[in-house]
Amino acid sequence: MSKPVSSLVASFFVIALCLGSVPNLSHAETSSEDVQPPASAPSPEPEVVMEGSKPVEKASQESAQATEKTRKSAAEPDEAIPAEEIVVTANRRASSWKDAGAMVSVIEKEDIEHSPAKTLDEFLVRVPSVSYKRTHIAECGPGREITLRGISEQKRTLILVDGIPMNEVNGAVNWSMIPKESVERIEIVRGPMSALYGSGAMGGVIHIITKKPKKPNETMLKGGYGSLSTTTAALLQRGKFDKVGYSVGGSLYHSNGYVQAKPEQDYHVKNRRTDVSLNGSLFVEPDDKSLLTLGLNYVNEDYSRGLRKTDQRNATTAFRLAYEREMADDANLSAAIFMQKVERNVVLSARPDYKTMDHTEYSDSVKYGQVFQTDFKVADFNRITVGVDSSYFTMDKHNEYDTSDREGKAKGNQLLSSIFAQDEMTFKTGKHKFLLTPGFRLDYVRSGDGQNVDTDPAPFEPLDEKYQDRSWIAINPKLAFVYRYDRWTTLRASAGRSFAAPTLFELYTVFTRGPMQTFSNPELDPERAWSSEIGWDQWYLKNLYSRVTAYYTFGENFIGSRKINDNQYEMANITKIQVMGVDTELHFDINPMWSVYGGYTFNYSKILEDEGDSTNEGNMMPFEPKHRARVGVVFQYLEWIVADFSARYEGERYTDLGNSEDTRLKDYVLLDLTLSGKIVEQVRWTLVAENLLNKRYAVYSVPSETSEAPGLLVSGSVTLEF
Numbered sequence: 001m002s003k004p005v006s007s008l009v010a011s012f013f014v015i016a017l018c019l020g021s022v023p024n025l026s027h028a029e030t031s032s033e034d035v036q037p038p039a040s041a042p043s044p045e046p047e048v049v050m051e052g053s054k055p056v057e058k059a060s061q062e063s064a065q066a067t068e069k070t071r072k073s074a075a076e077p078d079e080a081i082p083a084e085e086i087v088v089t090a091n092r093r094a095s096s097w098k099d100a101g102a103m104v105s106v107i108e109k110e111d112i113e114h115s116p117a118k119t120l121d122e123f124l125v126r127v128p129s130v131s132y133k134r135t136h137i138a139e140c141g142p143g144r145e146i147t148l149r150g151i152s153e154q155k156r157t158l159i160l161v162d163g164i165p166m167n168e169v170n171g172a173v174n175w176s177m178i179p180k181e182s183v184e185r186i187e188i189v190r191g192p193m194s195a196l197y198g199s200g201a202m203g204g205v206i207h208i209i210t211k212k213p214k215k216p217n218e219t220m221l222k223g224g225y226g227s228l229s230t231t232t233a234a235l236l237q238r239g240k241f242d243k244v245g246y247s248v249g250g251s252l253y254h255s256n257g258y259v260q261a262k263p264e265q266d267y268h269v270k271n272r273r274t275d276v277s278l279n280g281s282l283f284v285e286p287d288d289k290s291l292l293t294l295g296l297n298y299v300n301e302d303y304s305r306g307l308r309k310t311d312q313r314n315a316t317t318a319f320r321l322a323y324e325r326e327m328a329d330d331a332n333l334s335a336a337i338f339m340q341k342v343e344r345n346v347v348l349s350a351r352p353d354y355k356t357m358d359h360t361e362y363s364d365s366v367k368y369g370q371v372f373q374t375d376f377k378v379a380d381f382n383r384i385t386v387g388v389d390s391s392y393f394t395m396d397k398h399n400e401y402d403t404s405d406r407e408g409k410a411k412g413n414q415l416l417s418s419i420f421a422q423d424e425m426t427f428k429t430g431k432h433k434f435l436l437t438p439g440f441r442l443d444y445v446r447s448g449d450g451q452n453v454d455t456d457p458a459p460f461e462p463l464d465e466k467y468q469d470r471s472w473i474a475i476n477p478k479l480a481f482v483y484r485y486d487r488w489t490t491l492r493a494s495a496g497r498s499f500a501a502p503t504l505f506e507l508y509t510v511f512t513r514g515p516m517q518t519f520s521n522p523e524l525d526p527e528r529a530w531s532s533e534i535g536w537d538q539w540y541l542k543n544l545y546s547r548v549t550a551y552y553t554f555g556e557n558f559i560g561s562r563k564i565n566d567n568q569y570e571m572a573n574i575t576k577i578q579v580m581g582v583d584t585e586l587h588f589d590i591n592p593m594w595s596v597y598g599g600y601t602f603n604y605s606k607i608l609e610d611e612g613d614s615t616n617e618g619n620m621m622p623f624e625p626k627h628r629a630r631v632g633v634v635f636q637y638l639e640w641i642v643a644d645f646s647a648r649y650e651g652e653r654y655t656d657l658g659n660s661e662d663t664r665l666k667d668y669v670l671l672d673l674t675l676s677g678k679i680v681e682q683v684r685w686t687l688v689a690e691n692l693l694n695k696r697y698a699v700y701s702v703p704s705e706t707s708e709a710p711g712l713l714v715s716g717s718v719t720l721e722f
Helices: 003-021 059-071 109-114 120-124 504-508
Strands: 048-051 054-057 104-108 130-134 144-148 157-161 183-190 204-210 218-226 230-241 244-255 273-284 290-304 311-327 331-349 357-379 382-401 407-429 432-454 463-466 470-484 489-500 510-513 516-519 527-541 544-565 568-589 594-609 627-637 641-650 668-680 683-690 698-702 705-708 713-721
Touching: 104 109, 109 183, 109 668, 109 683, 120 130, 120 144, 144 157, 144 204, 230 713, 382 504, 407 504, 432 504
Parallel strands: 157 204, 516 568
Antiparallel strands: 048 054, 104 183, 130 144, 183 204, 218 230, 218 713, 230 244, 244 273, 273 290, 290 311, 311 331, 331 357, 357 382, 382 407, 407 432, 432 463, 432 470, 470 489, 489 527, 510 516, 527 544, 544 568, 568 594, 594 627, 627 641, 641 668, 668 683, 683 713, 698 705
């Protein structure tokens, strides 16, 4: 890391810690609970329940709140109180983010709209604690992985859209299915969430909540153009009539791309890309306390993989049917069924010169799932959440070869079935509030009907194997404790166990991309980990706060790709790994025109023990840098112009377990500038300059080549809303 960047990161970290140790600036003079609170003291917090898909205050509490407001003196304005943001992810129900036993970040639609990112995954990389791996800058699926808490691989971070899991059979997420323009907000919960969400939530949960109709007619049209001949377009139409609402939309993304491989060879081509997505939802309110939602999403992707005669096409369809109801006696019920089908065709040319066709991979996978849960009070201080969920995956993959009679295929299925329970206990004394939240989840996983056939995998022996069914049971407990000294200071701690079963692709398939070939391993064991964290959130004014969280994870049997030779790898369990680090955030709205923000993450993901290859012991886990930071300043003049200038730092990282120097990715600093505003009330414009320093940094590396970012990117868009 360069000295200027080291100083910047160190300074921010010290400032955040120092601010956390200063007495509460806004009410430090008040020491007795019997004295009337000052202007910045909090009001009693309302209890929140769910009506439809939005948190609302119960009608029976409105009069109590009105009485409380009347009781307060004129010196106690509500606007002096720090916001009680309501989140639905941390506890699988609506609750204050300050009551969560984990570090929760909420990103509102305005932040998403003002960002330079064209797609949602590009936006999430701007969050300091988020890790981002991509093999090419314009690639989907496994090439774009968003992970949390230094725990690599997308399969270990759960992605939800309106409560429905989006991770595919192999753990990947199709980010093209989630148009940025349709997002209302994003909730990011860091840390192990397996006790509530099961296999796949080892690093945390990212919950994307989409926009709902509020008026009879809401129309959004957007068009944009930028570097690399990139064209974007989106249409979103919503409406609500009495008890029925709807939302339909579509988006287009096309880029001519660029040659990302260095050193460039005559077989390298531009990584052009075209995505088309369609989505629709129907909302029905049978009565004032329930909501029925029917949703359908479809996306078609067509892109080059940067090699001559190589192309990939994906078609993904997702369906969901969900029901939510507010029951009597302050209880809530929700249920959903969902389906996701992925059809992937990959045309691959022959190594090493890629002049002729080699084979085409046809891969079909389907996921079916259901979730049912309810939460209810058993006492004034005690709320229980219980539920069951399950999913069933199928995979069918086969290859058709152009130059031989070689046959290759793989298939299998996997069942995950779970029950979970959580007890939230709340105790109050004066201005102090204590929350104790124990929970557990029982998971049963069975992988069956596994088969792998390859009649000519030269130089290896022909393969025709049918594998025995395998099953695993895991009990994942968690305990969280939160102490809210008052509205301004929150301390939290948690510890829990996580579990992740090997995916069907890791168990049964052979994966070929460019010069790389990765073999499956049917003998893989599940991953298990114990994690803990302790955090401190401090508000000094309503619009000035800092957050510091330290975390630690000890994992066993983590699955990674172990090197066989320069271009071949095999999936294998790593005996023991260790992840530890610190997350920090600082945010200050100076006045209505100016605000500053920053975040820094120190993360150390290390291999403690590897029985398969002891030379890996002490190495860093792939794609997890030690240092990541972002700082920025926002200027806003009414609604007519918003300027967001930010700097991002990404530390050096490795791409393999062996930490090979020829595949090490160097650190870099990026500067981004976004200008946006309104021409008239219905028309909004955006002008974006990414990577102002024109930094040609590496995003992926293998011994034979490196994928490099394109440098400065400039784009603009116009949005019409009426």
